[in-house]
Amino acid sequence: MYLPKSICLLIIFITYINATKIIVSTYNLWNVMFNWEIRKLKIAKLIKSSNPDVIAFQEVRCGYSKNENQILELQKLLPAYKWSFFKCSNKVQKIKHSIKKGYNKEGIGILSKLEVLNAKAEELPYTYGPDTNKRLLIHVKLIQEDHVVNIINVHFSYDRQQQCGNAAALLDYVFRKRLKNVVLLGDFNTYNDFEAPMDLITFKPGHAMTHCKQELQQIGNRYINFDDSWQKLHGKDHTGLTFSNMPFPGLESRPDRILVNSETEVISASLSGHGTNYKRQYRSSIVFSRFQTVLKQAALSYHSISGFSCFHDCGPHGSCRCGVCIADGNDKTCHLPNCIECNANLYNNYFIMTCIAIFVLIHVFFAVLSILITAANFKGETIFSLLGFKCCLCNPDLYTKPILLTRRSKFIKICHKWPLFRIPPCYLLLISSVSFFFVLTFIKYHFSDMIKTVNNILDEEYFPSDHLMLSVTLKYTIS
Structure with missing residues (x-):
């Protein structure tokens, strides 16, 4: 049956307005x-x-x-x-x-x-x-x-x-x-x-x-x-x-x-x-998460908790160690507290070395702060400026008592009693920097097994789902 053009257009319009996406x-x-x-x-x-x-x-x-x-x-x-x-x-x-x-x-x-x-x-x-x-x-x-x-x-x-x-x-x-x-x-x-x-x-x-x-x-x-x-x-x-x-x-x-x-x-x-x-986007987050997990398992070992530490099976290509899966198909799975990467001794040593590292960093911070304040007060009116030496390290005040200790505050009074803070800032910076380097070297050597476990990541962990997400845009014509 033939329909007028106006009716056809009306039908098309009604169909269009009744469509939903x-x-x-x-x-x-x-x-x-x-x-x-x-x-x-x-x-x-x-x-x-x-x-x-x-x-x-x-x-x-x-x-x-x-x-x-x-x-x-x-x-x-x-x-x-x-x-x-x-x-x-x-x-x-x-x-x-x-x-x-x-x-x-x-x-x-x-x-x-x-x-x-x-x-x-x-x-x-x-x-x-x-x-x-x-x-x-x-x-x-x-x-x-x-x-x-x-x-x-x-x-x-x-x-x-x-x-x-x-x-x-x-x-x-x-x-x-x-x-x-x-x-x-x-x-x-x-x-x-x-x-x-x-x-x-x-x-x-x-x-x-x-x-x-x-x-x-x-x-x-x-x-x-x-x-x-x-x-x-x-x-x-x-x-x-x-x-x-x-x-x-x-x-x-x-x-x-x-x-x-x-x-x-x-x-x-x-x-x-x-x-x-x-x-590409989450690698650093994954490594940090694994580090936190291993450290938590060390705490459990310290409290004599025993058993399988991973939240899931690591599959045929991996083994469970200290709550994380490592890329090793030779079944090196260990049960707490018998894992060398997260035993009770490692837990104790971790906190001891952390305290030492913080202690050294405080001295680095104090030395840098002293150098910056002293350099800000240096007007260059010394024999060094006359001879053409413009380097801030040529400031003689850096080789005397830190200027911070001359200020009045509760914090400065406490620092004044600590012998290391009375060392001239250039020498303090040198000593504390070398000390921090040795602390990092010791941590890297002593915690090598832990670091290796944290970084031994399965390919599946970087490819985090065995399914992709499918998305479809649909248009319904509602009658």
């Missing part, structure tokens, strides 16, 4: 692996840079209290994200003889700038297989420009066949709830050679299915048209890899995905979180 992201936090206190700063920076309206997280650690989880920690760094929802699902297996306490469960959750109308978690039915972990979906209803958008966050099983069951259960949930404007996102644990669970979700009638056939039969005619947002924009190629961004083996698969209704327009899609940037 939303930016969604998904990110696997990689639990508490490697310097979480520093890594969360990097994650917060990533989120601010991508600026999503809502971001879904997987592998989120939590404690027994509702107020103890990693999402709440991130929310404190991201005040724009006023809404959050999180659900614990599984207990974390404790490392044998571990002395660390803290987050002991794991789950999934979201942060949102948009108002959350409703949020719920539902357990996916268990499909027989080796993975006995509970698998959840989190369903959050958001309001965006007076329109409701349904966000569903998942973390599928690592077992291939169980992934088929997870996919079927997810589709069943969407069908039962009769949801519209749906975004399915999360870590689907998809393998390059096993895309069947994703094919099940994005199935179109007439396409062949080589796997997940039983689950396809269960779905029957209840097809829901979903598309992979990355493939919808970039096509079916080998781009968009999100796992892993460690140096070896490098990016190899695409488990992190955002799936949308077929009628949804995908405006842009991007990846962020590459480890190279993290290493």
